[in-house]
């Protein structure tokens with residue numbers, strides 16, 4: 517069964533209770549159920565970490581195993597050059613990596629307007645709630 521890594525950065529483990537006005541009231545377990553229903557013939561390997569090195573190690577794993585990635589880098593989006601370099605390794609290896617955001621960062625605070633990841637991502641989807649992940653998945657499974 518083809519695997520897809522769905523990687524989530526810091527604070528996303530608090531989805532469901534974190535700022536529901538911005539992020540909704542569903543948690544990552546609910547997201548996994550949605551994605552599995554959308555792509556029953558794929559193994560949805562959904563993970564979350566608050567740790568930058570752990571998130572990077574999962575991108576190295578994607579490179580080595582040639583596994584497509586849906587990445588919500590969360591706050592790392594805006595400043596982590598280390599994560600950007602790791603994401604670049606994925607796409608330079610010919611493996612798709614789609615950056616997703618639940619909210620539309622461009623409609624929020626100024627510091628969220630810049631992504632250091634986008635330039636090395638295959639594509640970016642933002643602002644559609646959990647549907648941002650579902651749109652990314654549909655692209656990877658088409």
Ligand code: DQA
Nearest residue numbers: 588590591617618619621628
């Ligand atoms: C986010 C947007 C980021 O600015 C923020 O730091 C997050 C979540 C989103 O999914 O909308 O943690 O990536």
